[in-house]
Amino acid sequence: MIVSDIVELDKKRSKVYIDGEFAFVMYKGEFREYGIKLEAEISEETYDSIITVLLPKRATKRAMNLLQKRDYTEAKLREKLSEGLYPSDAIDAAIDYVKSYHYLDDERYARDYITYHMPTKSKNRIVQDLTNKGIKKDLLIPILEEIYEEEDDDPESSQIEALLQKKHYSKELDYKEQQKIIAFLLRRGFSLDKVKRVINSVSE
Incomplete structure (x- = not known):
């Protein structure tokens, strides 16, 4: 195997x-450590060490750094690691590691997202966002x-009513202002039919 080309990505990589054919991304210090040079031969032992040891370790460290800053779903974390040009095996190893310690947990992510956004988004919008x-x-x-079963019988109507109050909706508002508030609710994923029913009930 011959190192046929080395293309700089940035000052470090x-x-x-x-x-x-593209093989992997390396940092400057790693070139020296593994003796990687343009047009030089690379042994199978060195190649295997890079693929099975170096890159999974680095991908795992990258995943940990990302998760320290914010929560991710598995799909989005895979996407983020792919952007760093890590091979699929290294990404799999990183994902397995962070999942084993529950640093990455799609169920927890979904529960937290639903609980946080229930007051302001419709069920359909939440499903769309999470998928x-x-x-x-x-x-x-x-x-x-x-989660919705633990709430009242019609949580979406309660959500709409709360948002109408927050936006200071009243039948005394002019038509243009009323339509702005209705448009806001529709963007949150609530159906026009349900919005109108709640408006009619609170306006009585």
């Missing part, structure tokens, strides 16, 4: 090509139903 973040519906729907 470069892409390494072996036999004409866009990579939460699978077979995990999400039972959690959603469980």
Whole structure:
């Protein structure tokens, strides 16, 4: 195996090509450590060490750093690591590690998201948001139903009513202001029919 090209990504990292194909990304210090040089031969032992030891270790460290700053779903964390050009095996190793210590937990993420956004977003909007973040519906729907069952019989109507109060909605507002508030509720994922029913009930 021959190092056919080294392409700088930034001041710290470069892409390494072996036999004409992209292989991995290395930091400057790692080039010296592993003896990687342009047009030099790379032994199978060195290559295997980079692929099975160095990159999984670095991907895991990167995953930990990301999770210290904010919570991620598994899908979004995989996406973030892919942006760093880590190979799939290194990403799998990093994901397995952080999941084993529950630093990454899609169920916990979904529960926290639902609980936090229930007062301001519709159930449909929450489902849409979480599926866009990579939460699978077979995990999400039972959690959603469980949490909503603990609330009152019609949580969405209560949410709409609370948001109407927050926006100081009243039938005395002019038409344009009323429509602005209704549009706000629709953007939150509530249906027009339900919004109108709640408005009619609070206006009586």
